[in-house]
Amino acid sequence: xxxxxxGGELCFPQLLNTSCRKPKQPRFKVMLLYILLSSxxxxxxxxxxxxxxxISHFRQLHTPTxxxxxxxxxxxxxxxxxxxxxxxILIESCWFLxxxxxxxxxxxxxxxxxxxxxxxxxxxxxxxVAICDPLRYPTKITKTRVKxxxxxxxVCSAFYSSVLLKDLLTQPGSHNSCYGECVMVSNYIVxxxxxxxxxxxxxxxxxxxxxxxxxxxxxxxxxxxxxIVAVTLQRSVTLTTKKSERKAARTLGILVVVFLxxxxxxxxxxxAGQDTESNGLFFVVWLLYFNSCLNPLIYAFFYPxxxxxxxxxxxxxxxxxxxxxxxxxxxxx
Numbered sequence: 001x002x003x004x005x006x007g008g009e010l011c012f013p014q015l016l017n018t019s020c021r022k023p024k025q026p027r028f029k030v031m032l033l034y035i036l037l038s039s040x041x042x043x044x045x046x047x048x049x050x051x052x053x054x055i056s057h058f059r060q061l062h063t064p065t066x067x068x069x070x071x072x073x074x075x076x077x078x079x080x081x082x083x084x085x086x087x088x089i090l091i092e093s094c095w096f097l098x099x100x101x102x103x104x105x106x107x108x109x110x111x112x113x114x115x116x117x118x119x120x121x122x123x124x125x126x127x128x129v130a131i132c133d134p135l136r137y138p139t140k141i142t143k144t145r146v147k148x149x150x151x152x153x154x155v156c157s158a159f160y161s162s163v164l165l166k167d168l169l170t171q172p173g174s175h176n177s178c179y180g181e182c183v184m185v186s187n188y189i190v191x192x193x194x195x196x197x198x199x200x201x202x203x204x205x206x207x208x209x210x211x212x213x214x215x216x217x218x219x220x221x222x223x224x225x226x227x228i229v230a231v232t233l234q235r236s237v238t239l240t241t242k243k244s245e246r247k248a249a250r251t252l253g254i255l256v257v258v259f260l261x262x263x264x265x266x267x268x269x270x271x272a273g274q275d276t277e278s279n280g281l282f283f284v285v286w287l288l289y290f291n292s293c294l295n296p297l298i299y300a301f302f303y304p305x306x307x308x309x310x311x312x313x314x315x316x317x318x319x320x321x322x323x324x325x326x327x328x329x330x331x332x333x
Contacts (some may be wrong), residue, residue: 099173
């Protein structure tokens with residue numbers, strides 16, 4: 001009877017000597033986690049799929065900025081479709097797919113995360129050029145150049161991840177202490193490189209560019225306001241520009257703060273020179289992935305064309321002939 005109880009606590013009861021053990025957790029808590037995290041994964045997939053369908057289908061949305069949003073939505077879709085389900089498997093601290101799939105899962109996770117961060121940097125560069133150099137924006141930022149940079153972003157992410165995880169890919173499972181474990185152990189140099197390339201450098205670029213964008217936007221609004229002579233007209237424009245300034249500050253603040261809130265906890269132990277416990281690591285990984293659920297809300301739901309395209313998609317209007325030519329940028333009815 002005692003052997004049966006002990007075997008029930010193992011990930012693989014048939015492997016008594018080599019199997020990992022499941023931590024004792026209330027069954028209600030485990031089921032609640034399964035439901036909650038599965039719901040987050042489903043919402044992430046649906047939201048990003050709507051973004052992908054909208055931008056891909058409607059010809060009016062084929063702009064350089066929206067192509068960057070499309071690439072970001074693809075990376076976020078893969079997070080909800082591949083990475084989140086892989087983490088759900090580890091709720092009971094047991095990996096049932098073998099050492100090779102564990103290494104492959106870590107490799108894919110690195111590629112998608114790096115590509116997502118790269119897309120966010122490209123979007124910040126796009127907004128910087130659009131606000132700070134609007135006259136030359138159409139010649140500097142073209143759809144062809146954006147497609148090239150998006151492809152480079154994904155190729156560089158794959159190359160960077162393969163170099164960083166070379167040992168894990170060549171010797172999968174070498175750091176596992178028991179069968180049913182899926183861990184990735186990196187040395188100090190790899191950790192520092194990943195910290196700088198994936199977090200410090202992109203965050204610095206994004207913050208600097210968005211601060212510059214905000215300063216220029218506010219200065220342009222104030223310059224326009226100063227040229228108004230009529231008192232009544234000036235009052236109207238003053239209210240409009242102040243509202244515009246508040247909206248710009250709020251939007252830019254959300255972009256930067258949400259990104260930092262989702263990414264900082266994951267990289268904080270590396271910045272502080274500390275090790276992350278397994279329970280804490282599970283939380284920060286999900287917080288990192290949750291950014292992929294928030295991205296379509298931040299980048300897309302703020303645009304009226306997205307609400308209009310959702311309306312057409314839900315009503316199956318996109319199945320009609322020439323629906324790709326619909327006036328998405330017009331007023332929302």
